[in-house]
Amino acid sequence: MSNHYPPHSHVLITGANGQVGWELLRRAGACRLPFLGGTREDLDITRAHLVHEEILDTRPALVVNAAAYTAVDRAEEEPDAAYAVNRDGVVNLAQACTVAGVPLIHLSTDYVFDGDKPGSYTEDDPVCPVNVYGKSKEAGERALRERLRRHVILRTSWVYGVHGNNFVKTMLRVGRERDQLRVVADQQGCPTAAGDIADTVIALANRILEGGDDFAWGTYHYAGAGVVSWHGLAEAVFAVAAAHWERTVEVVPISTADYPTAAKRPMNSVLDCGRIEATFGIRPRRWRDAVGEVVTELMTVGE
Numbered sequence: 001m002s003n004h005y006p007p008h009s010h011v012l013i014t015g016a017n018g019q020v021g022w023e024l025l026r027r028a029g030a031c032r033l034p035f036l037g038g039t040r041e042d043l044d045i046t047r048a049h050l051v052h053e054e055i056l057d058t059r060p061a062l063v064v065n066a067a068a069y070t071a072v073d074r075a076e077e078e079p080d081a082a083y084a085v086n087r088d089g090v091v092n093l094a095q096a097c098t099v100a101g102v103p104l105i106h107l108s109t110d111y112v113f114d115g116d117k118p119g120s121y122t123e124d125d126p127v128c129p130v131n132v133y134g135k136s137k138e139a140g141e142r143a144l145r146e147r148l149r150r151h152v153i154l155r156t157s158w159v160y161g162v163h164g165n166n167f168v169k170t171m172l173r174v175g176r177e178r179d180q181l182r183v184v185a186d187q188q189g190c191p192t193a194a195g196d197i198a199d200t201v202i203a204l205a206n207r208i209l210e211g212g213d214d215f216a217w218g219t220y221h222y223a224g225a226g227v228v229s230w231h232g233l234a235e236a237v238f239a240v241a242a243a244h245w246e247r248t249v250e251v252v253p254i255s256t257a258d259y260p261t262a263a264k265r266p267m268n269s270v271l272d273c274g275r276i277e278a279t280f281g282i283r284p285r286r287w288r289d290a291v292g293e294v295v296t297e298l299m300t301v302g303e
Contacts (some may be wrong), residue, residue, distance in 0.1 A: 007059035011205060013037040014045055014093070015067030018050045019164040020107060023198035024066065029203050033061055040067065046069035055096040062205055065093055065106045068137070072111070073262040075132040086136035087143055094147035103150035103208055103217075105201055110157035110189065110223070112138040115266020120227075122272045123155075123219045131211045131263035141219070152204055153219040156198070157269045158233075161194030162297050167230065171237045172298060185231035185253030189269030190223035193290035197222060200282055207280065216279050221271040224287030229253075236288055240295040 015021040016037030036058070043054055045067050055063065069075065069085040090106060097104045111134035112127040129135045144151050160166035168191075174181060200222045205218040208215055228236070231253045238249040256265065276282045 006151050007091060008061045010034045010036045010056070010058070010060050011062045011064060011209075012058070012060040013064050013066060015040070015065065016042075017164075018066050018070075019159055019161045019166065019194040020197045020201070021066035022163040023161060023195045024064065024083070024201060026200060027195070027198050028224055030199075032206050033055065036060065042097070045114075046084045046107045048092040049093075051089075051092040051176055052096045055093075055100050055102060059100055060102055062208055063093060063102055063104045064201055064205065065104060066135070068107065070133070072131060072133045072265075075136065075253055076146065076262045079132045079136070082132050082136040083139065086133070086293070087139040090130040090140035092149065093224060094144050094151070098148050103145065103152075104148055105152045105154060105204060105208075106140070106144055107197070107201075108141055108153050109134065109137050109157045110155060110269040110271055112141065112155065113266055115187075115268045117268055120220070120270040120272040121268075123221055123275055130266060133263060134266075150215075150217055152208075152217060154201065154204070155219065155221050155223075155271060156197050156273055157194050157223045158189045158191040159194055160291075160294065162294055162301075163194070166189075167233065168237055168291065168294060169298065170236050172241060172295070175238055175241065175270055176245075178249070180250040180252060181234065182252045182254045183231040183234045184256055184259050185229045187253050187265055187267050187269070188227050188229050190225070190227060190271055190284075191233050191287040191291060192224045193287075193294055194286075195294070196224065196285055196290055200276075203280065203282055220279070221273045222282065222284060223271040223273060224290055225273070225284040225295065226287045227270050228287065233287075233291070237295055240292050241299060244299040
């Protein structure tokens, strides 16, 4: 992976072709320093020697890890592949950043929790993942905390956007072909636009790049404001799409038991985002507003 910047003059983005990585590059001008974005082909974080070479040779001012194995159901059959990226890749980044003296922002997930809590999850709630994907992400969090003091772990949930594969795009694709869909209604969470996550990462990055030793390192939650089920999210998607299609799609509520999957899902994925607002003044946008914006863009420019 080539670098056109002198040391400490850029931010390295891993997973640049993922949902959040892509949005970060789209917003690169909002950051204090230029972005150098690496896809898996450019920089495979599971290959320790390549990670150390990239970070030690180019000395970025900051690393943002947006790379992840996110195929939740496939992870049940490919645990080694999930752990290679979500745990071992984080180990490689953390070790290289420690040697180079570089801070790291790492994206994580609501799936580190079991979903049994009645209310929203705070950063201090005990983790207890219920599937391989969640377990691999939790292992990555632990690995980072153990190896690198100057880090931010940003947990988010139900990510969607105009780029990559996600629930919102799936609903639009299937909804073009069918007038009725059956969608799970007993799991709840906070849909989060990838662009909003990117904005938050950039805000944190700018604070880090300002310098000073008083930055509040640690774990934070950032997710769309408000709570909804997958069924409710689908209804919101089609409410926006209806204006473009001039037709409606009926969304029939079903239970998790009616839609078996290889990986168990948390029934409650609601994240409490009070800490990031209290610490940095970052207030999550209402999920419904963000969904409307993303669906409109998809309907306008195409998927």
